[in-house]
Amino acid sequence: MNPFSRRAALAAGTGLLALPPAHAQMPERPVRLVLGFPPGSGPDVVGRILAEALREGVPAGVVVDNKPGAAGAIAAGEIARSAPADGTALLFGEVSQLAMAPSTYARLPYDPSRDFAAVAEVAAADFAFVVPANTPANDLATYVVWARARPQTFMGTFGAGTPGHFGAALLSNGAGLRTEAVHFRATGDAMTAILGGDVQGMFGTVALVAPHVRAGRLKALLVTGPSRSPLLPEVPTAAEAGQPALAFHAWFGLVAPAATPAPVLDTLEAAVLRALASPATRTRMEDAGFRVAANGRQSFAAMMAAERTRWAEVVRATGFRALE
Known part of the structure; x- marks a missing residue:
């Protein structure tokens, strides 16, 4: 195992041999990665690199769906309400949607801490x-x-x-x-x-x-x-x-609707970490200006919770409130 693969495995809290097989519990329909930002934006660039890398491990395919608007809140709200929660609709989310929005919007159409299950952190900028x-x-x-x-x-x-x-x-x-x-x-x-x-x-x-x-x-x-x-x-x-x-950065990762079964989340997490362990994928992300994160479900969930606390304090200090 090369050093990068070892770090990716450790970040997920387990060795690669302990991860479920790439196709176990994988959705049978194409996986839709919903992005809350327009084509050509930072989230779009890194999201499409990930989608391409995931296609090898997702037999039914991966489709990127841009749903821009309200700093990503429109896309996040759609995934929070999507059904069935079977892993076929995922949010390629980032810091503004998953950490800042609860403090900037009085009536947000989703609750990041309640409506989503972490899959994996992908990258930072x-x-x-x-x-x-x-x-x-x-x-x-x-x-x-x-x-x-x-x-x-x-x-x-x-x-x-x-x-x-x-x-x-x-x-x-x-x-x-x-x-x-x-x-x-x-x-x-x-x-x-x-x-x-x-x-x-x-x-x-x-x-x-x-x-x-x-x-x-x-x-x-x-x-x-x-x-x-x-x-x-x-x-x-x-x-x-x-x-x-x-000292701050943007971070990007995959989340699924909260009701998604654990075996599906485990398999999606494994597929993402395998994709990010690819030297070719890592090089593409770094050349585009991103730092590869490759953190699994538990560490990504903990990081998001900490970031919500941090940015809530920043938003309060600015006095900013988004228009409804």
Whole structure:
């Protein structure tokens, strides 16, 4: 067993030999992976890589179904209500749907802690705080001084209630900036705005913004991961930049309706971990800017619970509430 496969097995809490056979209790109909974000978005990219890797272990096939809207809440609500709970309809969920949404929506059409059963954590993505190239600041400290002198600073986001939105709020609150969030429905629109200087800051995934930083069209002032990114090795971490509270990331994983039988969950978990143990799949995800997680049901469930607690505190501090 190679080192990556061993880590994936340990993360699931068992050795690969103890996992159920790949096709045991596997749904007989095609598995539908529902994504709450549009094609080309970060969740869509990593979700499609996983879907392709899963097809070998799912005899009936895997279909990706994009259901964007309300920071992923529409898709999550659909899976929470789907029946029968037989493993044929899964949510490829992420942090905003499964950890942030309970604190941002007064009436959410699902309860992440009650309506879903964890299958496996798949991947994570770190962010970079970027500013237009003509901004007169090359580090965060200088940017803060510059932004404080402005009557208002606009922060672009990829949607209300998403990690980039709350990252901007954390920065603004921690640094004492007067900012207004500008929420864009499409990733391309947000990138156009930051490249054109229509907004003065934005948290974007490292993979998305790195080409623009390397080309000199944007400046990156920090990355939010636990260590520097190999895509932007010269950019300091949040802790190195003096803002440890900005250490956050997006995470992605599979959940099923809560009533899904345990044997089906076990088999789906095994199929995901086998897919993520493939060097080819791991390389594709890393090349796309994601860190492979490969954590099984129990550890993924515990992580989601901890993240809901963490982000509830952040959301309360910002005072944000999504429109009904």
